[in-house]
Amino acid sequence: SVYPNQQIASVTVAARIAHLIRTKHQKGETAVLGLATGVTPIAVYKELVRLHKEEGLSFKNVVTFNLDEYYPMKPDAMQSYVTFMNENLFNHIDIEKQNIHIPDGTLAMDDIASFCLDYERKITELGGLDLQILGIGRTGHIGFNEPGSAPNSGTRLVTLDDLTRRDASRDFGGKENVPTKAITMGIGTIFKAREIILMAWNKKKAPIIKKAVEGEISGDVPATYLQLSEHVEFVLDQDAASDL
Numbered sequence: 001s002v003y004p005n006q007q008i009a010s011v012t013v014a015a016r017i018a019h020l021i022r023t024k025h026q027k028g029e030t031a032v033l034g035l036a037t038g039v040t041p042i043a044v045y046k047e048l049v050r051l052h053k054e055e056g057l058s059f060k061n062v063v064t065f066n067l068d069e070y071y072p073m074k075p076d077a078m079q080s081y082v083t084f085m086n087e088n089l090f091n092h093i094d095i096e097k098q099n100i101h102i103p104d105g106t107l108a109m110d111d112i113a114s115f116c117l118d119y120e121r122k123i124t125e126l127g128g129l130d131l132q133i134l135g136i137g138r139t140g141h142i143g144f145n146e147p148g149s150a151p152n153s154g155t156r157l158v159t160l161d162d163l164t165r166r167d168a169s170r171d172f173g174g175k176e177n178v179p180t181k182a183i184t185m186g187i188g189t190i191f192k193a194r195e196i197i198l199m200a201w202n203k204k205k206a207p208i209i210k211k212a213v214e215g216e217i218s219g220d221v222p223a224t225y226l227q228l229s230e231h232v233e234f235v236l237d238q239d240a241a242s243d244l
C-alpha cells in the first residue's frame, strides 16, 4: 500500500499492531512481535507509545524479538539497538523486561552459534512471530541479511556490506567505527512470521524498493525473497513508491 506520507502510514501500522495486541489480550494469549530498528519505524513506535499513554494500550501480553544487533556491541553504547529500542519504545511502555529479546552483541565468538539457535527456539516455543516489522537497507538487506543471504537462513553472525557501514557511519562518527559484523535473524526466520510488514519512506529508498518489489528474485537483493511470501505487505510513502 502507498500512503500520502510516512506519518499516516506509520499510524496505520501502529493501529494494526495495537489491534493484534488487543485481540490476543482478549483471548488471554501472547502477541509475539518481531521488531526493527533504524529511522524508518520510529514514528510507529512513537504512535504505540501514544496509544499506551493516552488510550490504555497495554504491552503486558507482548513478547518482542528484535531483528538484529551489531557485533561486537555493548548494550549501553549509544549506537546499540538495545539503546535504540529503550529510547524509542521500551522505556515508555509497560512491557515486562523478560519479554524483550535482542541479539546479544557482547557474546564471545564461541557462544554465538548456540545463542542463535536459542533465539530461534524461543520464537518457535512461543508459537512463532505473529507480526514482523521490517525496514530495508540500500543494499536490499532486511534485518542485516546482506546480499548473498540464503532464503532459508536462520539467526547468525554476518558481515556487513560496505554500503551498509557507510550508511551507518553518521551514528558512529565515521565508517571506521562501524562494527564489521552483526547478529541477525535470517531470511528463513523472518519468513516464518505469520504477517510481515516492510516499511520504506523517502526518495532515497525508491530505487531499492523498485528492485525489491519488481526485480528478479535473487540473493543479490535479499528483500526480493519477500515476493515469494503471501503474508508480506509493503507499506510505502509516495516518495519510496515513486519508481514503481
Ligand code: GLP
Pocket: 036, 037, 038, 039, 040, 041, 067, 068, 134, 135, 136, 137, 138, 142, 143, 144, 164
Ligand atoms: C539497518 C537495520 C535494518 C534497517 C535498515 C534501514 O541496517 N539493521 O533493520 O531496516 O538499516 O535503516 P533506516 O530505517 O534507518 O533507513
